[in-house]
Amino acid sequence: MRYELYYWPEIQGRGEYVRLALEEADASYVDVARRGKGEDRMIELMTKGRMATPPFAPPFLKAGKLWIAQTANILLYLGAREGLAPKAEAGRLWAHELQLTIADFVVQIHDTHHPLGGALYYEDQKPEAKRHAANFRKTRAPKFLGYFDKVIGKSGGPFLLGRRLTYPDLSLFQVVDGLRYAFPKMMKRLERSVPRVAEVHERVAKRPRIAAYLASERRIPFNEMGIFRHYPELDG
């Protein structure tokens, strides 16, 4: 089966968590909106589509007859189907729980530059962003990263669930990668206290398929339109 991924073509955004899973699984997929008139097609599907299960927003994935949206939900599906999650119920739920906690973290990362919402430009909410980012650097980021470090410690490592990589490891890689881009000063200081999280990043980056993907043109570079934005004034 050839999957069709629908996501905004110019940013990593939330689509990236899905791309990393598809790449690690060596799945056949088309990144629809990055081809020809693909973005028009995506928007047409969202506004005039006849799916019985219309997505609220990208990313969404076509898998055979299924249309699946919501990043964590797509990963729940791919995890089971592509061998990126445990088969037993307890492990499946635990992997998903970690993914949802990563999703909460991603919202807070996004809010550092858009605390008043996406309807205003960053330039129109700079003072608010500065206050929000200060709290993020001081309390939220250490709390989330420290939590994942503790989880890896409990499992025995080197991954979140133990010896085998699962889809939340790929997402944790992405978060660390993005935070290093957006908050280099903060991460230099913070990473010392979360060595297991840094190790997941390193191990994921070295997986042959992920390494090939990161070196390819399929990987969109970080930029100031996505979730992880480097605004030095927010890095303290």
Next chain:
Amino acid sequence: MRYELYYWPEIQGRGEYVRLALEEADASYVDVARRGKGEDRMIELMTKGRMATPPFAPPFLKAGKLWIAQTANILLYLGAREGLAPKAEAGRLWAHELQLTIADFVVQIHDTHHPLGGALYYEDQKPEAKRHAANFRKTRAPKFLGYFDKVIGKSGGPFLLGRRLTYPDLSLFQVVDGLRYAFPKMMKRLERSVPRVAEVHERVAKRPRIAAYLASERRIPFNEMGIFRHYPELDG
């Protein structure tokens, strides 16, 4: 099996979505933190607990040997186990997708009074809250409610997935109930254009077990500590 629910005892918060599912399913459960020294026990579990799968935050549910956290993940589990979700994969994923979209909406509702984050009191972020809430009333709330109304229309109704109630219907009820409390003026105006959403609220409220729950002391009243807060200055 008797479930143990762990959640902050003084607010509906995110625990309420779980409570509504347990009540509709007529499941046996203890709301641990609302009893005797239950809140201390919850905090001790979070700080010194030995679970292999430690929760990041409440709510979390003990189900036999399983500890499950993240609201949507708990509902994924209860939906399958307690007959509140379709059995087939496509329906299960669709119900979960809707739940995750409701969760996104809940974050934005919370942000109307706390755009700069939970580290500051509402009183310390009132001008920012006013700007955020104006955008919420004008664009975000109509977009989310309109989406759910469209979904019910597509399914044939009266519920999100069609003729049978599933767990996201209970959560949609809660969101409408909370928005009526927090933004009565906005909802009076908005609900006219989302009649199917209003009908889900009405039908859920009349389910015998839900009606009994809402009339009981188990239902914590809305207040200004939870997600849905009535600050008239934010209602336009």
